[in-house]
Amino acid sequence: MDLEAKKRQLLEDGCCVVPGVLTPAETDDVRARLWRAAEESERQGVPTRQIGLDPNEHNVRVFYLLERDAIFRELIQHPTAIDFVTALLSGDFLISNFTANIALPGSQSMKLHSDQGIVVPEPWLQPWSVNVIWCLDDIDAENGATRYIPGSHRIRTASELPENAAEKTVPFEAPAGSIVVMDGRVWHTSGANVSQSRERALLFGYYSRSFVRQQQNWNASLSPETLAELSPQLQAWLGLEARANVKLGAGLRIHPAPGRRPTT
Ligand SMILES: O=C(O)CCC(=O)C(=O)O
Numbered sequence: 001m002d003l004e005a006k007k008r009q010l011l012e013d014g015c016c017v018v019p020g021v022l023t024p025a026e027t028d029d030v031r032a033r034l035w036r037a038a039e040e041s042e043r044q045g046v047p048t049r050q051i052g053l054d055p056n057e058h059n060v061r062v063f064y065l066l067e068r069d070a071i072f073r074e075l076i077q078h079p080t081a082i083d084f085v086t087a088l089l090s091g092d093f094l095i096s097n098f099t100a101n102i103a104l105p106g107s108q109s110m111k112l113h114s115d116q117g118i119v120v121p122e123p124w125l126q127p128w129s130v131n132v133i134w135c136l137d138d139i140d141a142e143n144g145a146t147r148y149i150p151g152s153h154r155i156r157t158a159s160e161l162p163e164n165a166a167e168k169t170v171p172f173e174a175p176a177g178s179i180v181v182m183d184g185r186v187w188h189t190s191g192a193n194v195s196q197s198r199e200r201a202l203l204f205g206y207y208s209r210s211f212v213r214q215q216q217n218w219n220a221s222l223s224p225e226t227l228a229e230l231s232p233q234l235q236a237w238l239g240l241e242a243r244a245n246v247k248l249g250a251g252l253r254i255h256p257a258p259g260r261r262p263t264t
Contacts, residue, residue: 003080006181007087014153014183015172021080022134022177030071031136031201034100037068058107058193062100065203066218066238067226072098076205077234081132084181085207088130094239096129096206097215103144103193103200112166114152116184119212123156128212129184134203135174143200144193145171146180152187161187184208211245 001020009016022030038048038060049057065072076098085093116129139145147169155161162168171191172180193200206215218238235241243254
């Protein structure tokens with residue numbers, strides 16, 4: 001696998017598919033843990049269906065993945081994922097969110113959008129966010145693969161969207177165990193799962209430049225037990241250091257409150 005060629009494709013085309021990042025056994029394990037995370041969410045009263053994103057109840061949305069299982073804390077900092085995030089955003093990024101969308105047979109497309117457009121006002125001139133999509137099933141048009149408009153990472157304002165934008169979308173095709181890396185400016189939507197019985201489980205690791213406010217405030221949404229387990233590197237990528245949007249000069253330090261663990 002020529003990863004450098006894939007990175008060039010990401011920069012040029014706005015997206016790329018990298019197969020074989022997880023083995024079949026790893027993929028099965030993550031999928032099983034995802035369903036357990038969905039059950040745990042429901043048990044805690046965090047809804048997973050009909051939360052205002054999807055047209056019907058056939059999509060299962062799982063939030064707080066980093067809180068639910070250590071496997072998701074591993075995936076969000078997987079070296080291959082970080083390599084691609086860094087290629088597009090530089091090393092100056094934070095983890096913005098990590099969620100899942102399981103499209104079951106009968107699910108329908110959500111609204112067309114770009115993820116950068118959700119967190120940053122137009123014009124969108126540079127890549128300031130990126131999605132690493134973990135494919136836990138083979139994905140294609142039939143089972144509701146994510147659909148995207150090729151070249152739409154060059155769209156600078158919503159007014160540049162073609163009138164028939166939804167008709168211009170094409171489905172990603174990728175085997176289970178792949179990641180799909182997608183520039184945050186790419187316009188996309190979930191596909192309709194028109195299969196008889198094929199599930200489509202995808203994880204969405206969302207990363208953005210450090211000056212963009214993250215979708216989750218991890219300080220508030222991770223439990224003390226989970227926070228205590230994070231490596232200094234993962235704390236930094238989650239934006240949990242006392243230092244936030246400031247460049248430190250010689251002698252300047254932002255100190256954590258007494259009793260809070262110092263981070264790097
Ligand atoms: O599930 C998908 O294919 C796309 C999901 C998505 O774009 C979103 O939740 O914002």
